[in-house]
Amino acid sequence: MNITLSPIQLAVVTASALLAAAIGVLATLRRGHWLVTMLFSSAFLSMAAFQAGTLGILHAEGAASARVWATYLAGASALASWLWLCLSVVLARPQPIQHLRQAVAYLALALVGCVTLFFVAGTRYVVSRVHGLGSEAMILPMPPSTIIASEPRPCSAAWARST
Numbered sequence: 001m002n003i004t005l006s007p008i009q010l011a012v013v014t015a016s017a018l019l020a021a022a023i024g025v026l027a028t029l030r031r032g033h034w035l036v037t038m039l040f041s042s043a044f045l046s047m048a049a050f051q052a053g054t055l056g057i058l059h060a061e062g063a064a065s066a067r068v069w070a071t072y073l074a075g076a077s078a079l080a081s082w083l084w085l086c087l088s089v090v091l092a093r094p095q096p097i098q099h100l101r102q103a104v105a106y107l108a109l110a111l112v113g114c115v116t117l118f119f120v121a122g123t124r125y126v127v128s129r130v131h132g133l134g135s136e137a138m139i140l141p142m143p144p145s146t147i148i149a150s151e152p153r154p155c156s157a158a159w160a161r162s163t
Contacts, residue, residue, distance in 0.1 A: 024047075128142040
């Protein structure tokens with residue numbers, strides 16, 4: 001399937017990404033309740049980050065640069081998921097600070113996991129390669145069978161035959 005984007009469509013997506021980033025920055029700088037500020041700024045900044053990554057893949061001149069943008073998208077997704085997890089702990093709660101204090105151990109563990117996923121996103125186990133360019137680019141992850149299955153070790157093969 002060949003999807004070709006016109007320059008006007010690319011310009012609209014670029015303008016949308018810039019507008020989302022500007023709204024996110026303005027929401028961060030605005031005065032008001034901290035929870036509303038975090039909610040709106042994180043939503044718009046996450047949307048801008050994902051649109052920028054998609055535009056990066058569409059404008060990539062080679063498979064290597066497209067893979068860099070795909071890795072960026074995977075890393076941004078991991079960090080955005082932690083931010084939304086934190087916000088879900090305090091959203092619509094009567095005493096958000098108290099709930100945040102109670103969940104700090106779980107959120108710290110989740111942060112370690114998301115930061116680990118952010119750094120693992122650059123390995124070949126998450127984004128194996130990118131096939132094609134522009135609108136025909138396909139992000140190919142490492143198949144789960146190659147991650148899970150490994151070559152049998154001699155000691156385990158001998159053990160399997162003896163049982």
